[in-house]
Amino acid sequence: MNIGEAARASGVSAKMIRYYEETGLIRPAARTAAGYRTYGERDAHELRFIRRARDLGFPVAEIAELLALWRDRSRKSADVKRLAAERAAEFRRKIAALEAMAKTLEHLAACCAGDDRPDCPILEELTGGNAGGAAASPDARAQ
Amino acid sequence: MNIGEAARASGVSAKMIRYYEETGLIRPAARTAAGYRTYGERDAHELRFIRRARDLGFPVAEIAELLALWRDRSRKSADVKRLAAERAAEFRRKIAALEAMAKTLEHLAACCAGDDRPDCPILEELTGGNAGGAAASPDARAQ
DNA sequence: CTTGACCTTGCCATTGTGGGAAGCCCCATC
DNA sequence: GATGGGGCTTCCCACAATGGCAAGGTCAAG
Structure with a gap:
């Protein structure tokens, strides 16, 4: 998958994908001989995850935490729950x-x-x- | 009044006062021979106005409109009302x-x-x- | 081989605010 | 009069997250 295809598949713009890579939110993509980034289904999946979390108002820094938990098969659901609850509380304050x-x-x-x-x-x-x-x-x- | 005193009097930081001047929201302050900015009561008043409008969530661009209306003795209250209503509606959407x-x-x-x-x-x-x-x-x- | 769509990097802009550095100024105190 | 501390000046950098543009390389279809 090219970056453009990954963008269409995930709903994250190509620009943002590069940005997320640059800032370390996602791991550097593999490259073709010509330097093109390539993505697999797993990457697209991760990008979709990021997209959804952004839509739910998670700041990128927190998405990094969520991603780490997501990748960690032995995570405790309590950790994830805490993040969600904190975010919800913050929204309530803003509201x-x-x-x-x-x-x-x-x-x-x-x-x-x-x-x-x-x-x-x-x-x-x-x-x-x-x-x-x-x-x-x-x-x-x-x- | 020095910029620091004006800041304390208005609740707008000195940094922001310079920024507002630079971006044209407020008029360039008078200067002493040494280059210090000086402010009068009227300026402090205007800064306080800005501060309040910011607290109410008006973006700076809109505060410029409000300031213009404020300065204009012959303004129509309808114009101001429209701005307030629009901002309120926007808040409702965000909420x-x-x-x-x-x-x-x-x-x-x-x-x-x-x-x-x-x-x-x-x-x-x-x-x-x-x-x-x-x-x-x-x-x-x-x- | 050409053309057009796509990719690369890099820089700039946004919005409003804070931080810091380098250098000048003012006032009070010794 | 000198000195010190605090305030002022400008200028640059940073944030978060995103979009846009430009110059150049690449791929695939015709």
């Missing part, structure tokens, strides 16, 4: 922060006349007041 | 995606025995199955 921000913004939007006049409670809040009490903590900025 | 991911992970964790044995439904799901039907769309990766 709560985003929820607070959304509520604040919706509150501000609701208070705003939304007409042609210049007075706008949104800007007034932003200017100096406490932003609705729902403003997130300093490090909770999303995006 | 939904994260919610789906959290649910999937919690489901997987719940199915996992979490003991010393190697069989783990989490890894099996990641390997090939449909990841719980709650997996987010390709571009919904958080973080």
Whole structure:
């Protein structure tokens, strides 16, 4: 399998496959005489695994842990469970922060006349007041 | 006010103040003969505004819009309201995606025995199955 | 043999933030 | 007046993860 085929088979872009190789997430692929990377079914499988884990929001660093556990036939399921639970908890925290921000913004939007006049409670809040009490903590900025 | 004082007064780090200046979000500060940036109360105010908007999750590009509206005495409150509503809607979308991911992970964790044995439904799901039907769309990766 | 699709590497950009180095400046204290 | 510490300046590097582009080599079909 070429890198392009592996990309189509796994849903990971060729660019990302090279990146994952470069950063050590996956092992360097075998090469043809001409220098082309070649992949087998097992590699495609691993890439698909990575893709799914990314879709579930695992950061690459954690996927490395998951991959190690995956490769280790004698792993303890508890280790995997812990990672999944931690990730889920982190999502819950993020969700709560985003929820607070959304509520604040919706509150501000609701208070705003939304007409042609210049007075706008949104800007007034932003200017100096406490932003609705729902403003997130300093490090909770999303995006 | 020095840049350090302005930073303390606004909650925006000196580093970020320079960055905002460099990228045109704020106007270049006046300088002393020695090249030190100086800030007035108005500048600190503006920085505080930026800080709050960041805390509410506005990307910098949008803060530029908000700032322009803020500076414009004849703005229409509707314009501001629209921005707030759009941002809130975006948060709602993000929340939904994260919610789906959290649910999937919690489901997987719940199915996992979490003991010393190697069989783990989490890894099996990641390997090939449909990841719980709650997996987010390709571009919904958080973080 | 040509052509087009594919591969290679390498560099740049993104977003927002932090870290650090090298060098200059200001103020207080001795 | 000298000296020291802390603050300021600029510039470069780094992160995470991804996309894009360019120059050049390669493969396979016509």
